[in-house]
Amino acid sequence: MNENYRRHLKRPEWFRKRKTILKRDGYKCRNCGSEKELTVHHRQYHYDKTGGRHLNAWQYKLKYLITLCRRCHDEGHSKFKILNYKV
Numbered sequence: 001m002n003e004n005y006r007r008h009l010k011r012p013e014w015f016r017k018r019k020t021i022l023k024r025d026g027y028k029c030r031n032c033g034s035e036k037e038l039t040v041h042h043r044q045y046h047y048d049k050t051g052g053r054h055l056n057a058w059q060y061k062l063k064y065l066i067t068l069c070r071r072c073h074d075e076g077h078s079k080f081k082i083l084n085y086k087v
């Protein structure tokens with residue numbers, strides 16, 4: 001996760017998008033069903049070749065975003081490498 005991305009997570013655009021995902025997933029972790037400490041995870045990161053940078057956190061399509069509790073999220077990140085795509 002780069003610095004830019006970290007900053008994006010504080011933006012109102014991201015709060016709106018995050019809420020949409022939480023609502024879609026019924027405010028539950030999609031992995032274990034927990035309702036505590038939910039985070040929205042990006043399944044892939046996309047690098048925009050023309051813009052020369054990663055997409056803004058809130059510009060991702062809904063299918064690339066998933067609700068996970070903090071535990072599953074941390075486990076996921078230590079187990080799997082998140083794919084980076086150039087678009």
Ligand SMILES: [Zn+2]
Binds near residue numbers: 030032033034068072
């Ligand atoms: Zn979970």
Ligand SMILES: [Zn+2]
Binds near residue numbers: 040042
């Ligand atoms: Zn994540």
